[in-house]
Amino acid sequence: xxxxxxxxxxxxxxxxxxxxxGDRPAMREKDLGIWQTWTWTQAQxxxxxxxxxxxxxxxxxxxxxLIVGDNRPRLYWTMVTAQAIGAIPVPxxxxxxxxxxxxxxxxAGAKVAVVEDQEQVDKLMEVRRxxxxxxxxxxxxxxxxxxxxxxxxxxxxxxxxxxxxxLAKDSGRYDKEVDVGKGQDESIMLYTSGTTGKxxxxxxxxxxxxxxxxxGVEFEKLTDREEVLAYLPMAWVxxxxxxxxxxxxxxxxxxxxxxxxxxxxxxxxxxxxxxxxPPRIFENLLTSVTIRMQDASxxxxxxxxxxxxxxxRVGEKILDGESVSAADRFKYRLGxxxxxxxxxxxxxxxxxxxxxxxxxxxxxxIFQFYRSLGxxxxxxxxxxxxxxxxxxxxxxxxxxxxVGKAIPGVELKLAEDGEVxxxxxxxxxxxxxxxxxxxxxxxxxxxxxxGDAGMMTPEGHLRIIDxxxxxxxxxxxxxxxxxxxxNKLKFYPNIKEAVAFGHQRDYVTAxxxxxxxxxxxxxxxxxxxxASYQELATNPRVLEIIEGHIxxxxxxxxxxxxxxxxxxxxxxxxxxxxxxxxxxxxxxxKVRRSTISERYETxxxxxxxxxDQAHIETxxxxxxxxxxxxxxxxxxxxxxxxxxxxxxx
Amino acid sequence: MNxxxxxxxxxxxxxxxxxxxxxxxxxxxxxxxxxxxxVKALTNISFNILEHEIRxxxxxxxxxxxxxxxxxxxxxxxxxxxxxxxxxxxxxxxxHMAAAQGIARTFQNxxxxxGMSTLDNIMTGRLLKMHNVRAPETxxxxxxxxxxxxxxxxxFVTQCLYxxxxxxxxxxxxxxxxxxxxxLEIQDIRKTPVGRLPYGLQKRVELxxxxxxxxxxxxxxxxxxxxxxxEKEDMSRFVLDVNDExxxxxxxxxxxxxxxxxxxxxxxxxxxxxxxxxxxxxxxxSDQGVIDAYLGVAH
Numbered sequence: 001x002x003x004x005x006x007x008x009x010x011x012x013x014x015x016x017x018x019x020x021x022g023d024r025p026a027m028r029e030k031d032l033g034i035w036q037t038w039t040w041t042q043a044q045x046x047x048x049x050x051x052x053x054x055x056x057x058x059x060x061x062x063x064x065x066l067i068v069g070d071n072r073p074r075l076y077w078t079m080v081t082a083q084a085i086g087a088i089p090v091p092x093x094x095x096x097x098x099x100x101x102x103x104x105x106x107x108a109g110a111k112v113a114v115v116e117d118q119e120q121v122d123k124l125m126e127v128r129r130x131x132x133x134x135x136x137x138x139x140x141x142x143x144x145x146x147x148x149x150x151x152x153x154x155x156x157x158x159x160x161x162x163x164x165x166x167l168a169k170d171s172g173r174y175d176k177e178v179d180v181g182k183g184q185d186e187s188i189m190l191y192t193s194g195t196t197g198k199x200x201x202x203x204x205x206x207x208x209x210x211x212x213x214x215x216g217v218e219f220e221k222l223t224d225r226e227e228v229l230a231y232l233p234m235a236w237v238x239x240x241x242x243x244x245x246x247x248x249x250x251x252x253x254x255x256x257x258x259x260x261x262x263x264x265x266x267x268x269x270x271x272x273x274x275x276x277x278p279p280r281i282f283e284n285l286l287t288s289v290t291i292r293m294q295d296a297s298x299x300x301x302x303x304x305x306x307x308x309x310x311x312x313r314v315g316e317k318i319l320d321g322e323s324v325s326a327a328d329r330f331k332y333r334l335g336x337x338x339x340x341x342x343x344x345x346x347x348x349x350x351x352x353x354x355x356x357x358x359x360x361x362x363x364x365x366i367f368q369f370y371r372s373l374g375x376x377x378x379x380x381x382x383x384x385x386x387x388x389x390x391x392x393x394x395x396x397x398x399x400x401x402x403v404g405k406a407i408p409g410v411e412l413k414l415a416e417d418g419e420v421x422x423x424x425x426x427x428x429x430x431x432x433x434x435x436x437x438x439x440x441x442x443x444x445x446x447x448x449x450x451g452d453a454g455m456m457t458p459e460g461h462l463r464i465i466d467x468x469x470x471x472x473x474x475x476x477x478x479x480x481x482x483x484x485x486x487n488k489l490k491f492y493p494n495i496k497e498a499v500a501f502g503h504q505r506d507y508v509t510a511x512x513x514x515x516x517x518x519x520x521x522x523x524x525x526x527x528x529x530x531a532s533y534q535e536l537a538t539n540p541r542v543l544e545i546i547e548g549h550i551x552x553x554x555x556x557x558x559x560x561x562x563x564x565x566x567x568x569x570x571x572x573x574x575x576x577x578x579x580x581x582x583x584x585x586x587x588x589x590k591v592r593r594s595t596i597s598e599r600y601e602t603x604x605x606x607x608x609x610x611x612d613q614a615h616i617e618t619x620x621x622x623x624x625x626x627x628x629x630x631x632x633x634x635x636x637x638x639x640x641x642x643x644x645x646x647x648x649x
Numbered sequence: 650m651n652x653x654x655x656x657x658x659x660x661x662x663x664x665x666x667x668x669x670x671x672x673x674x675x676x677x678x679x680x681x682x683x684x685x686x687x688v689k690a691l692t693n694i695s696f697n698i699l700e701h702e703i704r705x706x707x708x709x710x711x712x713x714x715x716x717x718x719x720x721x722x723x724x725x726x727x728x729x730x731x732x733x734x735x736x737x738x739x740x741x742x743x744x745h746m747a748a749a750q751g752i753a754r755t756f757q758n759x760x761x762x763x764g765m766s767t768l769d770n771i772m773t774g775r776l777l778k779m780h781n782v783r784a785p786e787t788x789x790x791x792x793x794x795x796x797x798x799x800x801x802x803x804x805f806v807t808q809c810l811y812x813x814x815x816x817x818x819x820x821x822x823x824x825x826x827x828x829x830x831x832x833l834e835i836q837d838i839r840k841t842p843v844g845r846l847p848y849g850l851q852k853r854v855e856l857x858x859x860x861x862x863x864x865x866x867x868x869x870x871x872x873x874x875x876x877x878x879x880e881k882e883d884m885s886r887f888v889l890d891v892n893d894e895x896x897x898x899x900x901x902x903x904x905x906x907x908x909x910x911x912x913x914x915x916x917x918x919x920x921x922x923x924x925x926x927x928x929x930x931x932x933x934x935s936d937q938g939v940i941d942a943y944l945g946v947a948h
Contacts, residue, residue: 144890259837
C-alpha cells in the first residue's frame with residue numbers, strides 16, 4: 001500500500017517543496033528578454049490544474065505521455081503532471097526527424113503528446129498518419145497554429161482551463177491521485193540514442209531516479225540555493241537527473257534559456273553554481289576564448305599569457321588545497337583580479353561551485369585550463385541504465401584520464417575481457433518491450449554490462465578506454481582501441497571528429513573532420529581563401545597542419561610500448577562534416593562506426609590499397625529534409641613516406 | 650486565390666493554406682508615370698493592393714520595381730497619375746508622412762545603423778509611436794510652433810532622466826520590440842551591433858524595425874536578395890507569418906521567381922517601366938509576355 005507521507009515520488013516531493021519552501025523559486029524562464037520566475041507554490045498550482053486537465057482529456061494510469069521540445073518550464077511540469085496521475089512521461093529529442101519520432105510513438109504506444117510549438121506539431125501530424133494510436137497533441141506555443149483546426153490538437157491553455165474547472169469542483173482529487181503513487185512505480189521512460197540498431201526504451205522507477213539523485217546531492221552537498229541552467233535535451237538522462245530529479249530532491253531552482261542560440265548569454269546572466277556540460281562545450285568555449293585573445297592587443301595577450309602560465313603551474317594545487325608558496329599565492333590573487341575573474345565572468349562561471357563533464361574523454365589541457373582558473377570541474381561516468389551516476393571524482397582526487405570512484409551505493413567490477421560491470425539502486429527496471437535485450441544487459445543478480453572497456457588505476461579510480469565491442473586487434477595481434485586514438489586526435493582544436501580503422505588490418509588509418517571555426521580562423525589570419533568546408537578540407541596547407549598533429553600523436557604513442565603499433569600510417573580529411581542527420585553520428589554526437597564504414601567503403605579501400613587519391617560521391621540530407629549528393633576528390637597522406645615507420649622506443 | 654480545403658485535405662497536409670480573404674483596395678496607383686530627365690522609369694502603371702494580401706512586384710533588372718516602391722513610399726514624385734491610399738487621393742507625399750500614415754519599408758541595400766545594437770535599431774522604429782515625443786509639425790512658423798518647440802525642449806529634459814513617465818514609456822515600447830524579437834527569433838543577437846551580423850540576419854533586423862512601426866502596409870525591397878536557400882525559406886516563413894499574425898498588407902519586390910510564386914497572392918510584372926502582366930502567380934506564369942521578358946525572345 002502506498003504511503004501518502006513518504007517522499008517517494010516526484011509529485012509528492014513537489015507537494016513537499018511547495019509546503020516547506022513555497023516562496024522559493026522553482027523555475028525560471030527568460031521571456032521577452034526578462035527572467036520570469038515561478039515559485040514552488042505557483043508551479044504546484046499549475047501542475048495540479050494541468051494534471052486534472054489531462055485526465056479530463058482521457059489520460060489514464062499507465063498511459064505514455066510523449067514530451068517534445070526545448071527545455072521549457074511547462075514541459076518539465078508535464079513530466080511531474082503525468083507522474084501525478086500515474087502516466088509515464090517519455091521525453092523525445094526535439095531535433096529528431098519525423099521518422100525517428102514515429103518509431104518511439106509506436107514502440108511506446110503513446111496516446112498523448114505534449115509539445116512545444118508548430119515545428120513539433122507538424123512532425124507529429126506526419127507521424128500520426130502512420131501511427132494512429134496517437135490520439136491527442138497538446139501544444140504550448142500557438143504561434144502559426146491558428147489555422148490548424150484538427151480536433152485532436154489542443155492548446156496547453158485549453159487543457160489548463162479544463163483542469164481548473166475540475167479543480168474548482170473537486171479540490172481533493174489531485175492529492176488523492178498523488179497519494180496512490182509509490183516508489184516502485186515506473187517514473188519515466190528514456191530512449192537511448194543507440195550507437196547500434198534501434199533505440200531502446202529504458203524504464204526507470206521512482207526509486208531508481210530518486211535514490212541516485214539523492215546520492216548525488218549528498219555526495220556533493222547540494223542545497224536549495226543552487227542555480228542551474230537546463231539547456232541539454234530533456235530526453236537525456238543527465239538532464240532528467242540534474243535539472244529535474246535533483247531539483248526536486250534538493251529544492252533548487254532550474255532556469256530555462258530563452259532559446260538554443262542564447263544559452264551562452266543566459267549562462268552569463270544567471271551565473272550557475274552547478275553546471276554540467278559535455279566535453280565538446282568546454283572545448284568550444286576554450287576555442288572561442290583563444291580565438292578572441294588572438295584579436296586582442298599585444299599587451300593584453302602577454303598579460304593573459306603570463307597569468308595563464310601561472311595558473312597552469314599553481315592553480316590546480318590551490319584548488320586541491322595543496323601547499324603553494326606565499327609569493328605564488330599572492331600572484332594568483334592578482335591574476336584572479338585581472339584575468340581569471342573577468343574571464344570566468346565572460347564565460348558565466350563566476351559563481352560555479354561544481355561542474356561536471358562526461359560522455360566522452362576530455363582533453364587533459366582543456367580540463368586543466370578550467371581547473372587552473374579555480375573552477376571545480378570533475379568527470380563522472382554514468383549511463384541511462386544506471387540513472388546516471390556510477391562513478392564521480394571526489395574533491396581533491398581529480399585527474400584528466402580517469403572518471404573517479406564508485407559513489408556510495410554503487411558496486412563496480414571488471415569482467416575478464418575488461419568490460420565494466422556495476423550494480424546499484426539506480427539500475428533500470430527493463431528495456432520496454434524488449435526482454436531479450438534486458439536479459440543480455442542485466443544479469444539475474446543485478447549486475448549491468450556497460451559495454452565499455454575499462455581498467456582500474458592503482459588508486460582505485462576507473463579509467464575507460466573504449467567501447468568493449470570496438471576494441472579490436474591488428475593483424476600482428478596488437479591491441480587496437482580506436483576511440484583512444486580518436487580522442488588523442490580530437491584534443492587538437494583543429495580536429496573536430498576523427499574515425500580510426502585498424503581491426504584486422506596491417507596498420508592503422510584515419511578519417512579526419514576539421515573544426516571549421518578553428519581552421520577558418522587560421523585561414524583568415526593566413527590569407528587562405530575558401531568558400532566551403534570542402535574547399536578547406538582539400539587545401540594542401542591544411543593537410544600539412546593536420547599531418548603535423550598526427551605526427552605528434554604518433555610520437556606520443558611510440559612512447560607507450562602497448563600502443564606503439566597503433567600509430568596512424570595513412571589518413572585523409574573527409575569532404576563533409578559527419579552529421580547526425582545522415583546517421584553518421586548519434587544525436588549525442590557519438591560516431592556510428594558501422595554506418596561510416598558502409599558509406600565510405602571506397603575511401604577505406606583507398607586508405608589500404610596504397611593509392612594517393614580517392615574519389616567519393618555521398619548522399620546527404622539537408623536540415624530541411626531535402627537530399628542531395630556531394631562529390632569530391634580527396635588526397636590521402638602517407639606518413640610512412642620518407643621517414644619510415646617509427647618503432648617503439 | 651485558393652479554394653477552401655475540404656477537411657480530409659487538411660488532415661493530409663497540415664500546411665495546406667487556409668482560405669484567404671481580402672478586403673477593399675488599400676492602395677491604388679492609377680496611370681503613374683515617372684521620368685528622370687529623358688529617362689522614362691515608369692509609364693502608365695496602374696494596379697491596386699488589397700487589404701491583407703501579399704502583392705509581389707517582379708521584373709528583370711531595371712524594370713522600375715524599386716522606382717515603383719519609391720513612388721508609393723513618397724520618395725519619388727511621379728509626373729503623372731494619382732495614388733489613392735486608404736481613400737485619400739494624392740500625387741505625392743513626403744516619406745515621413747507616409748510613415749505616419751502606416752507605410753513602412755525595408756531597403757534593397759540594408760539601411761540600418763551599423764554601430765547600434767539590434768535592439769536599438771528596432772527601437773528607432775518605435776519613434777513615431779512614442780507618447781512623449783512630438784512628431785514634426787507642419788504649418789507656418791508661429792506661436793503653435795514656439796509652444797511645441799518649448800514642449801519638445803521640456804521632453805528633451807525629462808528624457809535625460811531615467812525616472813518618471815519616460816521610464817514607463819520606454820518599458821511599453823521595449824515590450825513591443827521584444828515581442829517582435831521573439832517573433833523573428835533573433836533573441837541571441839539582441840545586443841549585438843548590427844554591423845557585426847551576417848547579411849541574412851541584417852535583413853531580418855531590418856524587417857523587425859519595419860514591423861516595430863506597426864504599419865498597415867509593409868513594403869519589402871528584395872527581402873531575400875543575397876540569401877542562401879535556408880535563409881530564404883526562413884524569410885518566406887516570416888513574411889507569411891507577418892501577414893497572418895499581424896494581418897499586415899505586404900507589397901514585395903523579389904528577384905527569386907520561386908519564392909514569389911510560392912508566397913504571393915497576386916503578382917504584377919514590370920518590364921522597361923511598363924506593366925506587362927497582373928494576376929495570380931499561375932496566370933502570370935503562363936503569360937507569354939512574361940516568359941519572353943524573362944527568357945528572351947528568339948531573333
